[in-house]
Amino acid sequence: MKLRILGLTLAAAIVGSASAQAQDPVEACFVYVGSKTDGGWTQAHDIGRQEADHLMGDAVTTKFVENIPEGADAERAIERFARSGCDIVFTTSFGFMDPTIKVAKKYPDVKFEHATGYKTADNVTSYNSRFYEGRYIIGQIAAKMSKTGVAGYIASFPIPEVVQGINAFLLGAQSVNPDFKLKVVWVNSWFDAGKEADAAKALIDQGVDILTQHTDSTAPMQVAAERGIHAFGQASDMIKAGPETQLTAIVDTWGAYYIKRIQAVIDGTWESQSSWDGLKDGILTMAPYTNMPDDVKAMAEDTEAKIKSGELHPFTGPVKKQDGTQWLADGETADDGTLLGMNFYVEGVDDKLPQ
Amino acid sequence: MELAVAVIVTIVTAATPLLIAAIGELVVERSGVLNLGVEGMMVIGAVAAFAIAHNTGSPYLGIVGGMAAGAFLALLFGLLTLTLATNQVATGLALTLLGLGLSGAIGEPYVGLPGTKLQPIEIPLLADIPFFGPILFKQDIIVYASFALVAGVAWFLFRTRAGLTLRSVGDSQTSAHTLGISVIRIRYLAVLFGGACAGLAGAQLSLAYTPQWVENMTAGRGWIALALVVFASWRPLRVIAGAYLFGAVTIGQLHAQALGFGIPSQLLSSLPYLATIAVLVIISRDRRLTLVNTPASLGKPFVPDR
Numbered sequence: 096m097k098l099r100i101l102g103l104t105l106a107a108a109i110v111g112s113a114s115a116q117a118q119d120p121v122e123a124c125f126v127y128v129g130s131k132t133d134g135g136w137t138q139a140h141d142i143g144r145q146e147a148d149h150l151m152g153d154a155v156t157t158k159f160v161e162n163i164p165e166g167a168d169a170e171r172a173i174e175r176f177a178r179s180g181c182d183i184v185f186t187t188s189f190g191f192m193d194p195t196i197k198v199a200k201k202y203p204d205v206k207f208e209h210a211t212g213y214k215t216a217d218n219v220t221s222y223n224s225r226f227y228e229g230r231y232i233i234g235q236i237a238a239k240m241s242k243t244g245v246a247g248y249i250a251s252f253p254i255p256e257v258v259q260g261i262n263a264f265l266l267g268a269q270s271v272n273p274d275f276k277l278k279v280v281w282v283n284s285w286f287d288a289g290k291e292a293d294a295a296k297a298l299i300d301q302g303v304d305i306l307t308q309h310t311d312s313t314a315p316m317q318v319a320a321e322r323g324i325h326a327f328g329q330a331s332d333m334i335k336a337g338p339e340t341q342l343t344a345i346v347d348t349w350g351a352y353y354i355k356r357i358q359a360v361i362d363g364t365w366e367s368q369s370s371w372d373g374l375k376d377g378i379l380t381m382a383p384y385t386n387m388p389d390d391v392k393a394m395a396e397d398t399e400a401k402i403k404s405g406e407l408h409p410f411t412g413p414v415k416k417q418d419g420t421q422w423l424a425d426g427e428t429a430d431d432g433t434l435l436g437m438n439f440y441v442e443g444v445d446d447k448l449p450q
Numbered sequence: 451m452e453l454a455v456a457v458i459v460t461i462v463t464a465a466t467p468l469l470i471a472a473i474g475e476l477v478v479e480r481s482g483v484l485n486l487g488v489e490g491m492m493v494i495g496a497v498a499a500f501a502i503a504h505n506t507g508s509p510y511l512g513i514v515g516g517m518a519a520g521a522f523l524a525l526l527f528g529l530l531t532l533t534l535a536t537n538q539v540a541t542g543l544a545l546t547l548l549g550l551g552l553s554g555a556i557g558e559p560y561v562g563l564p565g566t567k568l569q570p571i572e573i574p575l576l577a578d579i580p581f582f583g584p585i586l587f588k589q590d591i592i593v594y595a596s597f598a599l600v601a602g603v604a605w606f607l608f609r610t611r612a613g614l615t616l617r618s619v620g621d622s623q624t625s626a627h628t629l630g631i632s633v634i635r636i637r638y639l640a641v642l643f644g645g646a647c648a649g650l651a652g653a654q655l656s657l658a659y660t661p662q663w664v665e666n667m668t669a670g671r672g673w674i675a676l677a678l679v680v681f682a683s684w685r686p687l688r689v690i691a692g693a694y695l696f697g698a699v700t701i702g703q704l705h706a707q708a709l710g711f712g713i714p715s716q717l718l719s720s721l722p723y724l725a726t727i728a729v730l731v732i733i734s735r736d737r738r739l740t741l742v743n744t745p746a747s748l749g750k751p752f753v754p755d756r
Contacts, residue, residue: 130554130665132561162666247708253715280707281715287669288660290700293464297704300456313562314660321567335562336662447712 123147123357124181125159126172128188129286135311135330136285136347137161140187140210143349147357155357165190170197177202183360185353186210188285189254195219206365208356211256213435215367222352225373226256227263227434228402229345229381230307231409232395233327234267236342236384237305238275239391240325245276247298249308249315251285253449255437257309262441263409264307267398269443278303279446288314299324305342316340325386332382343395344382352378371431375403410434415442457701458585462593463659465697467492467651469596471675472682472689473603474647479679480607481640482620482633482747486542487527489672490549491645495520495652497553500663503566503656512566513592513653520649521642523549528641532634535751546672554665565661568592568654592654599647604686616640620745623752633752648672681726683733683743692729699725 125144129137141159148157158181163172169191176184177198183206186195192212199207199219207219215221237246248264250257261279268275278301280294291310295318298306306326308315313336319326320337328334328344352372359365372378381399384392401407412423417440423429440448471488478485498519503512527545530536571594573587607613619626619636627633655671656663674696682688703718734740 130561132558133664134562278708278710280704281719282704283716283719284669286664286666288662288664288667289464289655289669289671292660293460293701294704296456296460297701297708300453300460301705301708303708312660312664313662317565317660317662335564445710446707447710447714449715 120154120156121182121357121360122180123155123157123353123360124176124179124184125157126163126169126176126184126186126188126191127159127161128163128165128190129161129311131159131161133286133311134313134333134336137187137311139330139347140185140349143347143353144185146350147353150354151357154361163191166194170194173198173207174201177205181205183208183357183365189252189256192221206360213255213369215369217367220356220367220370222356222370223256223372224347224349224378225371226345226347226379227259227409228374229379230260230263231267231402232381232398233307233343233345234264234269235271235398236387236391236395237264237307237327238268238271239394240342240387241275241303241305243302243304244272244274245278245303246305246307247295247301247303248277248279249291249294249298249306249310250279250281251310252283253281253438255435258437258440258448259434260309261444262437265441265443266409266414275443277444277446279444281449282310284310286311288312291315292318295319296322313337328382334382334385339386341382341385342387343384346380346382348377348380371435373402374399375405416440417442417444417448455581455584457705461694461697461701462585462589464701465693466593466596467654467659467671468675468678468696469689469693470592470599470654471648471651471672472678472693473596473599473686474644474651475675476679476682476684476686476689477603477607477616477647478640478644479748480620480684480745481616481637482623482745482750482752483531483637483641484538484542484749485524485527485531485545485641485644486539486676487523487545487549487672488644488648488675489668489670490546491520491523491648492549492652492655492672492675493553493666493668494523494549494556495649496656496667497557497560497652497663498649499653500565500656501556501560504560504563507566509566509568509657510591512657513568513650516653516656517646517649520647520652521645524641524645524648527645528638531751532637532641535753538749538751550666557663557665560663561665563663565663566657567661568658590658592650592658595650600686600690607686617745620747623747623750627752627754633754637752648675651675677726681730681733683740684745685743692726695725695729696722 127137131141185208187210189211195209211223212221265277282290292314295315299322304324306319308329313333316326316333316336320340330347332344334341408428410429412427413425414423416422495516499512499516502515503509530541531538568590570590576587577583678692681692699722703721
């Protein structure tokens with residue numbers, strides 16, 4: 096939290112100096128996959144948008160559309176923004192990647208920023224957050240807190256970002272307890288409270304006593320609270336859904352990034368890039384470590400510090416793939432390319448990866 | 451054993467909203483009206499139930515509010531399709547869009563607030579029966595209501611005079627009209643009943659299934675309820691079978707995944723739909739039976755001669 100406030104003040108300072116030159120406000124537009132009040136992924140993006148809106152004052156106006164399904168509808172929504180005079184369009188879901196690239200070709204003067212994908216163009220930047228760093232930490236916490244030695248993972252779609260998260264979680268857990276097991280359930284949706292709750296119940300009924308999720312609703316947290324086990328929040332701090340349940344949450348804090356990029360448009364210095372920031376850049380933060388003994392908290396804080404300083408990379412060898420073949424040799428760390436295209440499990444995942 | 455009980459209890463929770471919404475729509479369709487707005491009425495019921503339960507602290511008032519909200523949207527549908535004789539399919543679709551949009555607007559201040567969970571009511575003695583006790587007699591009031599609704603509707607439609615009248619309106623609106631039956635009035639009552647049921651199903655979602663409010667929380671369940679009515683070939687008891695089969699396959703596939711059988715999850719996720727299609731195919735093999743059960747006036751607007 097402190098880090099985030101620091102980041103904001105810093106950003107405010109930059110903005111303050113820039114807004115002195117009066118000119119037409121830059122219009123920044125956001126396309127959301129879910130509802131801006133989903134309590135998770137989209138809400139985190141919208142908080143970032145609001146921060147930009149408030150802190151950048153008259154220099155910028157923002158617009159957004161919510162609940163845009165991935166696919167053909169997305170292209171229409173993005174194009175409408177591009178045509179209506181947006182200077183920069185942020186498309187905030189993996190499935191918006193191809194539509195963004197397509198629309199960007201038609202509107203070379205508009206800048207586009209696509210979240211969590213891998214394609215770029217002259218006017219398309221891809222930005223992402225190293226969520227897996229947080230996943231490694233919560234994996235360690237899970238292994239310390241679990242009595243059954245099995246955690247449950249509610250997953251959305253088998254895309255690299257999600258697979259990274261599953262692997263990082265398990266590697267974190269195995270660094271504490273080498274026999275730690277992970278059950279994965281795919282709900283094939285980013286946001287379906289009922290289905291997520293059902294998946295949570297199924298996992299708990301089969302003996303997991305820690306839940307984590309890569310879906311966007313707070314329903315799994317609620318089920319965990321009801322059944323008296325622990326869980327981790329996703330994308331936003333979900334402590335309100337489980338005051339006695341949440342151990343911590345991986346919180347996405349996009350505000351500083353959005354401000355930086357919109358400022359670049361104002362200054363005329365915007366360039367296409369691939370940005371993949373992590374804990375040290377403050378693009379993701381850990382919610383307060385709660386409901387755990389002091390030694391577990393100390394371990395988590397220590398790991399967080401080590402990841403920030405670069406001393407620890409979650410994907411450091413020796414790591415074997417699920418089929419038992421060697422992936423990373425002793426001391427070797429995974430390169431970003433492999434991570435961004437990750438389509439295999441590491442050893443110990445009790446699931447077959449959907450292809 | 452314990453696992454089986456836990457699984458079945460989850461299935462009941464998942465099947466109940468489908469069952470309630472479907473039984474309501476079944477009555478509507480039996481009267482000859484096709485209301486495709488189930489999803490919209492359900493979601494408005496969910497938000498109303500949550501809001502009222504949150505403000506009053508009583509989930510039971512929430513249930514009443516949810517049913518009233520669903521019935522209110524149904525009334526709107528009735529005004530358009532029955533009084534003004536608009537196209538039922540288009541109006542129903544519009545109703546769904548209206549419900550989804552309106553519920554989002556109404557529900558904005560309630561997002562992320564802790565819900566008031568509907569507590570199960572244990573029926574003394576019966577709840578202690580091993581296996582069946584926790585499944586049948588340790589549920590919340592909406593689950594009990596769903597059983598009563600199906601039994602009540604089955605009895606009403608096929609064992610009472612009023613039920614016969616309702617079915618006659620659905621089968622041949624002109625004959626019923628000639629006999630002096632008020633087609634429009636009966637259809638209004640059926641549509642309102644369907645709306646209240648959809649509202650109740652929504653209330654179950656936001657008070658019992660996942661006690662919270664999130665936009666679009668029905669996530670297509672209204673459409674599944676609509677399909678279940680056809681699946682059941684307009685027979686109330688078959689709706690139970692359909693809803694529970696769908697619920698069982700939905701929950702079963704999650705367990706299959708958690709057990710790690712190694713079956714692709716996309717295939718497992720499509721299982722409930724595949725099962726529904728398979729049963730539909732089997733049922734519709736007998737064309738005569740299907741024709742007997744299908745309300746002949748379904749979807750046709752009624753404009754009496756003056």
